[in-house]
Structures are given as structure tokens and as C-alpha cells.
Amino acid sequence: MVIKINEYSDVPIYMQIRNQIVMGISSGELKPNEQLPTVRALALDIGINTMTVSKSYQILKSEGYILTDRKNGARVRPEIKQSGELSEENKNELKRIISEAKISGIDKTSFKKYIDEYWS
Amino acid sequence: MFICIVPVTVFMYFNMYPINWKNKKRIYGVANRSEYKGDKESAFIDILNKTHRKQATIIMVALVIISVALFFVPTFILKTIIWTIFAFIDLFVITIPYVLGNSEMKRFKKNHGIISDNLLYADTKTSGCVHGLNIPMLVIANIIGAVILLISILADAGMLPIFNSINNLYGDAHVITILTATFLFTNVLFLLIAFIVDNSKNEVISENSDINVNYNRAKKKVFADYSIAITWIDNIAALITLIVLPILHSEILILVLLGIYLAFTMIGTIVYAIKRMKLDERYEKNTDEIITDDDDYWILGMFYYNPRDKRLNIEKRVGVGYSVNLAHPVGMMISAMGILSIIASILALIWIGMMAYTPINVYTENNTIICHHLWDEYKIESSNIVEIESGELSDIKAIRTAGTGLENVAKGTFSVNGEAGCKLFLNPQSGKYIKIVTNDKTYYISDNTADETEELYRFLLSILG
Numbered sequence: 001m002v003i004k005i006n007e008y009s010d011v012p013i014y015m016q017i018r019n020q021i022v023m024g025i026s027s028g029e030l031k032p033n034e035q036l037p038t039v040r041a042l043a044l045d046i047g048i049n050t051m052t053v054s055k056s057y058q059i060l061k062s063e064g065y066i067l068t069d070r071k072n073g074a075r076v077r078p079e080i081k082q083s084g085e086l087s088e089e090n091k092n093e094l095k096r097i098i099s100e101a102k103i104s105g106i107d108k109t110s111f112k113k114y115i116d117e118y119w120s
Numbered sequence: 121m122f123i124c125i126v127p128v129t130v131f132m133y134f135n136m137y138p139i140n141w142k143n144k145k146r147i148y149g150v151a152n153r154s155e156y157k158g159d160k161e162s163a164f165i166d167i168l169n170k171t172h173r174k175q176a177t178i179i180m181v182a183l184v185i186i187s188v189a190l191f192f193v194p195t196f197i198l199k200t201i202i203w204t205i206f207a208f209i210d211l212f213v214i215t216i217p218y219v220l221g222n223s224e225m226k227r228f229k230k231n232h233g234i235i236s237d238n239l240l241y242a243d244t245k246t247s248g249c250v251h252g253l254n255i256p257m258l259v260i261a262n263i264i265g266a267v268i269l270l271i272s273i274l275a276d277a278g279m280l281p282i283f284n285s286i287n288n289l290y291g292d293a294h295v296i297t298i299l300t301a302t303f304l305f306t307n308v309l310f311l312l313i314a315f316i317v318d319n320s321k322n323e324v325i326s327e328n329s330d331i332n333v334n335y336n337r338a339k340k341k342v343f344a345d346y347s348i349a350i351t352w353i354d355n356i357a358a359l360i361t362l363i364v365l366p367i368l369h370s371e372i373l374i375l376v377l378l379g380i381y382l383a384f385t386m387i388g389t390i391v392y393a394i395k396r397m398k399l400d401e402r403y404e405k406n407t408d409e410i411i412t413d414d415d416d417y418w419i420l421g422m423f424y425y426n427p428r429d430k431r432l433n434i435e436k437r438v439g440v441g442y443s444v445n446l447a448h449p450v451g452m453m454i455s456a457m458g459i460l461s462i463i464a465s466i467l468a469l470i471w472i473g474m475m476a477y478t479p480i481n482v483y484t485e486n487n488t489i490i491c492h493h494l495w496d497e498y499k500i501e502s503s504n505i506v507e508i509e510s511g512e513l514s515d516i517k518a519i520r521t522a523g524t525g526l527e528n529v530a531k532g533t534f535s536v537n538g539e540a541g542c543k544l545f546l547n548p549q550s551g552k553y554i555k556i557v558t559n560d561k562t563y564y565i566s567d568n569t570a571d572e573t574e575e576l577y578r579f580l581l582s583i584l585g
Contacts, residue, residue: 002327005240007428021244030244041248045321046240047429 148221149421222421241324252340314347
């Protein structure tokens with residue numbers, strides 16, 4: 001899976017890494033149990049500080065997306081806990097996106113098309 | 121110098137100024153984009169490339185002709201000085217059309233509203249786990265090199281009887297160790313570089329991770345093979361020196377060996393460069409487009425300066441191999457060392473020039489013979505002199521142990537006719553020598569001409585009674 005980082009984005013780099021790995025797991029690009037690069041290797045390839053990558057991995061671990069241990073490094077969690085519910089934070093984020101879409105003049109049907117596209 | 125400079129110039133020409141720029145990853149150090157392949161844009165770049173390629177062709181032909189002409193420069197010293205200056209000028213001049221092209225391409229890109237997307241890429245499948253280095257092969261080659269060095273040290277220590285003739289000739293100068301270590305020093309550098317390159321950043325050239333894995337593995341393997349090949353060339357050169365030195369004691373032989381060694385090293389480097397270029401072309405044709413746009417960080421399309429990038433070693437934009445990030449603290453130190461070494465080369469040239477063109481001076485003062493040349497001075501007390509004789513230089517065989525051996529001056533410690541530790545201070549052009557044996561040393565001195573040397577000999581006889 002190719003991670004793309006925009007160094008001038010308003011979103012901090014550690015969040016960009018976190019978001020893309022989550023999207024990778026969701027789309028199936030990153031398979032359960034798949035090995036992730038070490039903090040040092042990923043930092044070297046992107047050309048950023050190791051602390052930044054470390055922070056992303058810590059968040060991913062605390063959110064239950066990945067497992068880390070000293071021996072095997074980081075890997076995608078084989079069974080990610082499915083709560084069946086959207087978190088409050090994501091609900092708020094979705095609300096914001098829908099509001100912006102409405103202001104932009106996008107109707108519900110068109111919006112659902114986007115959902116269908118990204119869902120698959 | 122010819123063996124190194126001419127192939128490098130020709131390689132730089134073909135690498136910097138390609139005929140078909142459309143197949144290349146970069147045009148004059150600027151990332152090649154699909155936007156440049158439209159009819160109008162393509163026509164502009166065609167003209168730009170044609171103009172600078174023509175300029176470079178004229179420069180390259182002129183440089184090759186000058187290189188051939190330099191064979192006719194008289195005297196070895198003058199040749200060395202001119203060749204070294206020419207090497208610097210050569211490398212500078214051949215890049216001028218490239219720098220102009222780089223500036224025009226950056227302007228063209230700006231005028232077309234193409235701005236950097238500031239995206240950085242990493243592939244989770246390649247990060248840190250793609251290597252091409254065959255570590256056992258490299259380690260074995262280095263162990264063999266270390267064994268050759270150990271034999272050289274033992275030989276210089278007089279522990280191997282087969283090398284006694286060499287030790288008798290050169291005394292304690294550690295000639296065998298110095299010669300083999302000179303060849304094997306490159307091994308240490310390549311050992312270090314091979315590991316750095318093998319663990320360097322993996323490039324993302326495609327959305328397909330398998331292509332990224334294959335490309336990076338192939339790229340690293342080509343460099344690893346090159347490192348191992350150079351290590352073996354060094355080992356063979358050191359081994360031949362070790363075998364040949366006890367049989368033939370000749371400086372000319374060592375120079376010939378050095379020439380052959382340089383030729384093989386150049387061939388190895390050219391093979392590596394061609395393999396790398398072919399690899400890049402193959403992947404350029406077969407992959408979808410992912411461009412890491414860092415053109416603005418490449419000063420003149422050649423020097424990488426990016427304070428936001430934490431990496432030290434970066435793949436070169438032009439040529440093959442690796443460069444350093446000048447914004448990195450270690451990169452700054454390396455570039456400072458590079459600049460210092462250029463200054464040191466210029467100072468060394470001035471020093472060699474002064475050595476070669478300052479006449480030697482021999483005179484007597486208060487019954488002491490003083491041999492003076494630049495910063496060196498030998499003082500021979502007449503009361504210590506045991507024996508004095510004169511002769512023709514063609515009758516003696518002097519092998520330098522430590523010191524200077526130029527056309528107009530030979531000074532330092534030499535082995536003369538098998539006698540180690542003799543002090544020489546003479547102008548080989550005079551054709552004559554005066555041998556002075558003192559209580560503790562043997563000196564061979566002369567003045568600048570045969571007549572002056574004879575006159576000096578008569579004068580010394582008179583003061584010694």
C-alpha cells in the first residue's frame with residue numbers, strides 16, 4: 001500500500017499516516033496480520049522524524065487497528081473489534097461533511113453515490 | 121588521468137544530454153511529467169534539448185581533443201599540474217549547458233502553472249525490507265583483503281623470509297603494507313557505502329507495491345554487485361602487488377599496475393552505470409506515473425538542499441550513485457570536506473610546482489656542508505665525514521623509500537645500490553653525484569649541473585684536505 005503525505009496540509013503528518021493506514025485496512029489493501037514497516041524504516045522512506053511515525057502507530061494501537069511488539073514490530077490486528085456503531089467523534093465529522101455538502105448544493109442522492117463509491 | 125577523465129566526460133555527456141528525453145525520468149534535473157508530452161510543450165523541450173545538446177557536443181569534443189593534446193606536454197610535473205587543473209575545468213565546463221537547461225526547464229514549468237503537490241510517498245511493502253546486498257559475498261571478499269593486508273604487515277615486519285630482499289632494499293619504510301593498503305582502502309569505503317545504500321530509502325514509482333518491490337530490489341542489487349566487483353578488483357591488485365614486488369623492484373611497474381587497476385575500476389563503474397540506466401528506462405516505460413516532485417530542492421539540478429527532509433543520502437538527479445542532503449548536518453560536513461579537498465588539491469599543486477621549479481642549493485658555511493631546498497635542509501659536519509667520492513648517476517640505482525623524486529630534485533631517504541637508508545639531495549639532471557659517507561649516514565648530493573657538481577666536489581676535497 002502506498003502512503004501519500006502532504007507536508008503542507010493542515011492535517012498533521014502523524015494523523016495523515018494514521019488515516020491512510022485505517023483506509024488501507026478498510027479497503028483490504030492491508031490484510032489482517034500484514035506486517036507494517038518499522039518506525040525507523042517508514043520515517044526514513046518518507047523523510048520525517050521517527051517520533052512522528054511512532055505517534056501514528058501509538059494511536060493506531062490504542063484504537064485497536066494494529067498490534068505492536070518488540071519482536072515482530074507492527075502488524076495489522078487479525079480481528080478488529082467491531083462495535084457496530086459510529087463513534088461520537090466520527091458522527092460529528094460526518095455531520096460536518098454533510099453540512100458542507102448541503103451548503104455546496106449536493107443533493108442527498110448524489111451524496112449517497114459518494115457513499116456507495118467509497119464504501120466499495 | 122586520461123583513463124579516468126575521458127570516460128567520465130563521455131558518460132556525463134550521454135547521461136546529461138539524452139537524445140530521447142521522453143523516455144527519461146528527468147529532463148535537465150526536472151521531473152519528466154505527462155504535461156510535457158503535449159505537442160506544444162514537447163516541441164519546446166525538443167528545441168531546448170537540441171540547443172543544449174549541441175553546446176555539450178562541442179564542449180565534449182573540445183575536451184577530448186585537449187585531453188589527447190595534453191599527452192604532448194613536456195615533463196611529468198607539468199603534465200600532473202595541467203591534468204589536475206584540467207580535471208576541475210572539465211567537470212565544470214561539461215555541466216554548463218545542463219545548468220542552463222535546468223534553469224530554463226524550471227522557468228517553463230513555472231510558466232505552465234505546474235506547482236509542486238508537496239506529496240511524499242512510502243510503500244508499506246518496501247519500507248525497510250527490500251535489500252539487494254549479498255552480505256556473505258561482500259564479507260568473504262573483505263576477509264580475503266584483510267588476509268592480504270595481514271601478509272603485507274608480516275612481510276614488512278620481516279617475519280616472511282620470501283620478502284627479505286624487499287626489506288633489505290627499503291629498510292623500515294613498510295613499502296609492502298603501504299602499497300597493498302592503498303588498494304584495500306577502497307574496500308573499507310565500499311563496505312560502508314554498500315550497507316548505507318542497501319538500507320537507503322526505497323523509491324515509490326508505482327501504485328502497485330510489487331513493481332516498487334522489484335524495482336528497488338533490482339536497483340540495490342546492481343549497486344551491491346558493483347561494490348563486490350570493486351572489492352575483488354582491489355583484492356586482485358593488492359595480491360598482484362604482493363606477488364610481483366619481491367620479484368621486480370620497479371616504480372614503473374607499480375605505475376603500470378596502478379594504470380591497469382584504474383582501467384578495470386572505470387570499466388566496472390561504466391558497467392554499473394549502464395545497468396542502472398537500462399533498469400530505469402525499463403521501469404520508466406512499464407509503470408504508471410508517480411512523481412515525487414522535489415525539483416525546487418535541487419539547486420542547479422545537481423545539489424540537494426532540503427531542510428525539511430531528515431535523510432542524509434539521496435539518489436543523484438544526474439549521473440548514477442548517491443548524493444547528500446546539504447541541509448543535513450552530516451551533509452554540511454561532507455560538503456565542507458569536499459570543498460576543503462579541492463582547496464587542498466590546489467595547494468598541493470602549488471607545492472609540487474614550487475618543489476619542481478625551485479633549484480637546489482648546496483653551499484658550505486663554517487666547515488659544514490648545507491643542502492637547502494625550500495623547507496628542507498641537510499647539514500653535514502665536515503668533521504664527521506669519513507669518505508668522499510664522485511661518480512655518474514647512471515651508475516647507481518636509487519629506489520625511493522620516503523621523500524621526493526621529481527625530474528629536477530630527488531631528496532629524502534632512498535635505497536641506493538641495495539644500501540637502505542641513504543640520504544639523497546641531488547638534481548638528477550646534473551648526471552653526477554658526490555657520495556659522502558659520515559659516521560652515521562651515507563649522503564648522495566649534487567649541484568644543479570655537472571660542472572657545478574664537479575666544482576663542488578673539488579671544493580669539498582680542498583676543505584677536507
